Each structure stands twice: as C-alpha cells, then as structure tokens.
Amino acid sequence: MQMTPNEFVKLFPAFRGSDGSLIGDLLSSAGFRSVPAGAHLYSEGDACSAIAFVISGDIRVYKTGQTGREITLYEIGPGETCILNASCILAGQSYPANAVTLSDVEMITIPSGIFRRLVGEDERMRSFVFSLLSERLADVMALVEEVAFGRMDMRLNEYLVEKSDHGRLETTHQKIANDLGTSREVVSRLLKDFERQGKVKVSRNAVDIVDMR
Amino acid sequence: MQMTPNEFVKLFPAFRGSDGSLIGDLLSSAGFRSVPAGAHLYSEGDACSAIAFVISGDIRVYKTGQTGREITLYEIGPGETCILNASCILAGQSYPANAVTLSDVEMITIPSGIFRRLVGEDERMRSFVFSLLSERLADVMALVEEVAFGRMDMRLNEYLVEKSDHGRLETTHQKIANDLGTSREVVSRLLKDFERQGKVKVSRNAVDIVDMR
DNA sequence: CGGGTCTCTGTGATAAAGTCACTGATATCC
DNA sequence: GGATATCAGTGACTTTATCACAGAGACCCG
Numbered sequence A, B: 001m002q003m004t005p006n007e008f009v010k011l012f013p014a015f016r017g018s019d020g021s022l023i024g025d026l027l028s029s030a031g032f033r034s035v036p037a038g039a040h041l042y043s044e045g046d047a048c049s050a051i052a053f054v055i056s057g058d059i060r061v062y063k064t065g066q067t068g069r070e071i072t073l074y075e076i077g078p079g080e081t082c083i084l085n086a087s088c089i090l091a092g093q094s095y096p097a098n099a100v101t102l103s104d105v106e107m108i109t110i111p112s113g114i115f116r117r118l119v120g121e122d123e124r125m126r127s128f129v130f131s132l133l134s135e136r137l138a139d140v141m142a143l144v145e146e147v148a149f150g151r152m153d154m155r156l157n158e159y160l161v162e163k164s165d166h167g168r169l170e171t172t173h174q175k176i177a178n179d180l181g182t183s184r185e186v187v188s189r190l191l192k193d194f195e196r197q198g199k200v201k202v203s204r205n206a207v208d209i210v211d212m213r
Numbered sequence C: 001c002g003g004g005t006c007t008c009t010g011t012g013a014t015a016a017a018g019t020c021a022c023t024g025a026t027a028t029c030c
Numbered sequence D: 001g002g003a004t005a006t007c008a009g010t011g012a013c014t015t016t017a018t019c020a021c022a023g024a025g026a027c028c029c030g
Helices: A005-011 A021-028 A083-091 A113-121 A123-149 A152-163 A173-180 A182-194 B003-013 B021-029 B083-091 B110-119 B123-149 B152-163 B175-178 B182-195
Strands: A030-033 A040-041 A050-056 A059-064 A070-078 A098-101 A103-110 A199-202 A206-209 B033-035 B039-044 B052-057 B059-064 B070-076 B098-101 B107-110 B201-202 B206-209
Touching: A005 A030, A021 A113, A030 A059, A050 A083, A050 A113, A050 B052, A070 A173, A070 B123, A070 B201, A083 A113, A083 A123, A083 B123, A103 A113, A113 B123, A123 B059, A123 B070, A123 B083, A123 B110, A152 A173, A152 A182, A152 A206, A173 A182, A173 B175, A199 B083, B003 B021, B021 B070, B021 B107, B052 B083, B052 B110, B070 B123, B070 B175, B083 B123, B107 B110, B110 B123, B123 B206, B152 B175, B152 B182, B152 B206, B175 B182, B182 B201
Parallel strands: none
Antiparallel strands: A030 A103, A040 A098, A050 A103, A059 A070, A059 A098, A199 A206, B033 B107, B039 B098, B052 B107, B059 B070, B059 B098, B201 B206
C-alpha cells in the first residue's frame, strides 16, 4: 500500500502547510507495516531502529511488575507516533516499557537516520515530536498522581465511563486490572459493589453501565 | 554575575564543540537568577515563559494529591535544565507539576523565543533537550512502576541508601513521606521496624544507617 | 451428546498500606 | 520559664493486595 501526501496530512494535521519536500521525503523513505491484534511490538530494554506513525488501530504501552501485575501507561492511536521510538532514537536509550497492539494496526515506519534528519530540518516535524513527547510526559505524571493518591473505586468508575461504548464495555476483569495496575480480585469485588449499588450490570466478558453519574 | 563560554561548557558538556555562535547567543541573551532554598518556582497549571539552565543547587519537581500527600517525580541538578519549561515552551502547555528549590539555586534563564530558535538551529541543543526530556519520561515511567507495584519497605530502604551521606540522612519523616508519596505515619512505623531489625538508628531530624545490606 | 479442558468470576482469610484521632517529646521564642 | 510550634509514636479502622481455592460458563472433539 502507498500513501499520498494528502492522506498523510489528513491523519497528521500538524504537518499541514509543510513546505513540499518534507512529506515527500518522509513518505518516499517510509515502509508500510501491518500488524495483527495482540502482537507484541517491543519489550522493556529493547533497542529501537525506526519510528512508527500510526495510520489505524491502537497500541497499548505498559509496565510490568515482578508479581506479574501490569499497568497501562498510555495508548497510541491513529495520527500519533510511537513516541518512545522517537525518544529512544533521539536520546540513544533503550525502551523503558512494553507495547502491544490492541487491534489490527497499520503504520508507516521511517528509518531512524531519516527521522533524525527531518527533525533537524523541519520546524513542523520538530514541533510535532516535542508536543507528543511533552504530552506523554504530562500523561505519565498524571498517572503517577492517580496511582499514588487515587482510590481504586474512583479510578475504576472513571475507567468504565471512559472506555465504555454506548454504556457497554466488553472486556474481562483481568484486562481492566491490567490497565489500572491492580489485581483481578480487586476489580471483581469493586464491580460487584457497583452492581449492588445499581451502577452497573456485570456479566461474563462485559460490563453494562446502568447509572454511574 | 557573568558566565564565560568555558564555564558553561564545563557544566553542560553536551555543548562541547558547538560551533561558536550557539553558546555566545545563549549566554548573551541569558539572565542570571539566584533563588534561596525552599522557594516555590512554579505550580501545576502555571504558564511558562523562559527556560532555566541550573548552575548550582537542586530543584524538586513533585505532584500533590487532594488529601495533601505529595510525591517527588524527580530532581534537577547542576548541568540540567528544568525540562518541564522546555516541554511547555515547545508544546504550548502549562506546567503539569510543582517545583521547589531544595537548596540555594543559581540558574541561567533564556527567553522562550531565543530558546525555540536555538533548538531549531543547533543540533547539539536539540539533542540535549531531547535526551533530557526522554530521560525524564523514562524516569517517571519507572516511578509509575515503583508506586504501582513496589512495597513501601523496599522503597524506603532504597531511598535511605540513595539519599544518605556517609550513612546519615538529616531530614524529617514527613519529608521522606513527601518524596515517596506516602504518609508520615507509615514512614515512622517502617523506620521503627528497621530500627528493631538493627538496620538504622532513628533520632529527631535524622536517620543513621547501621546495616542495610 | 457428554465429558474434559479452558477461561472467567466469586469469596474467605490474611497481610500491607493509608487514614484518623490522639498523645508525648523536643525545640524555640519571647 | 512557660507558651508555642515542630516532630514522632500509637491504636483502631478502612482500603488494597495476595493467596488459595471453588464454581460457572464456553468450547472442543470423539
């Protein structure tokens, strides 16, 4: 599959109005990559060689503890880059987290050398990368606050509201726990409480929101 | 006080070998600022207008919860910039955290416009800022993991080892709690346990490490 | 169809951590 | 030398996490 500059700008509006060559350079040196849902993209400690611009699908970036518990740091969607790639490439570090696809994902990959050059030459590219990196930093800082000070019932409540689609969320308690950084039992118990309070309806592989205010 | 390019490069070796004009530009437009210990530099939500390069002293960047508990995200020392400034300037956000000086701090401040231009023009400046930003992101991600999965006794143990100077740490239980994101009572109790185990000696305003392995 | 095997969920007991409400102990300041 | 402020200790209780199971539903396959 090939992408036109027009399609690219539609997805990545930060590049609108770029002086001609940038997007051309970017697309001509880009590779296209299609990854199935559930694929493991990289692990903590891996080195990285290319940067990915996500066209479609979602990616989950998470940390793991020794006990096996997980916590989601943030998700990457269409119109974003996997900024950890950028961060690794530009700072020469290895990945500080893990990433997995949540759905089938299509992305454009750009070799790190080309990417480095583009960041140097183009103000828009620079600004795009800085903004995304800054945003992630702010996101993760907010997560620290939530984890350190937030109560689990509140966090679960917000999670259900945010993640549900038309009042329904199809997932398992284990997956919710993995996003929130807690254990399955805790999620099960809290959902049961919510159900007793008439806020949700719990069934196998799904939670239906009744009234969460 | 005025700083020579030589002194600057000694503190910020990432700029060694910069093509002449960069450091000159930077220093000629820089302001010098001296701040006493304990001063509040900025709060969550503030806008920012200049970037600071720290010459001497340490700055603590932290988050606060509604209950009044605090947690330190990271500290900034000599030879580093307050990267949140950069991130705000380049991404147009407001501060996502609070900052306070831990000691008397001297720093060079550079107006955001000049800074923007330098990042655009100079490869070394760009690389310096990216590296620091990436490093902070990795730091804060590691903190999420610690807070979400780590045990308090382990965290306190590591903290004491890292922060102590010649086996002694002069601080209050409250300050330790503020760094770790827990409450004073928890720190007091854990320290008491450590003392019973013969690992430390606790006294008012100080902890002496006996044997922490 | 029926039995075996997964995956998902529920629950009790216990341990770790945070909260609340105090008390006591040590400095510090007129 | 007391008044005041700061710092630390403690019991009781709540919230979370962990461990060890037990069922319940889905799915496969002869």
